[in-house]
Amino acid sequence: MSNTPAEDSVTTIRNIGPALARAGIRTATELRRIGAETAYTRMIETGTRPHFIGFYVLVMSLQGRPWNDCKGAEKAALRETFDAIVARTRQSGGAHPELERILDRIGTGARR
Template sequence: MSDPVSSIRNLGPAFEQACTRAGIHSAQDLREMGADAAYARLLETGSRPHFIGYYVLVMGLQGRPWNDCKGEEKKALRQRFDAIKAGVSAAPESQLVSDLDAIGVRVSANDLKPE
């Protein structure tokens, strides 16, 4: 059996659950995919973007403590994070909200005002 995602340094149960939702089921899957592709997959499946979460993942895959990311390296990771975030299409939940709005399931505040 493969090692769980949470066996990677810095990554705990919450990150492992997010990975499971994204179809990343083992530490090996995550390592093969790499930090950038894995983080993009997390965003595509509804995880909210968070820079610290991204660099914690990068540091963990390198076997380094999360707080080892500093200076120019951190600035470069921020640029990679911003590029990943910009390149990811809307999460499925966002499409669902749009679809519900289109058929009138959700109402606006103006719809709730008395006439």
């Protein structure tokens, strides 16, 4: 059980699920404080497989916007940010490099 008051649970933010708790981010306050980039980096480092849609849903949710509101140049810029996060976690060994290598080899890994 968590000591987090229900009103500050990360799940009070629309479209946010349990992957953040697995990354040690349990409160909406903390998530807002650290932001989407740091939160998503932690998620990858704790075993979440990188996926662009998951990242931009997190960004949109923190802005209070519907997940599918991301389009055009904004979506392209978020893709660049996502790719940079994935590259950094791979370089630091935070993502599972062997698994990522295999997924890339069969064509299902995160875009480089």
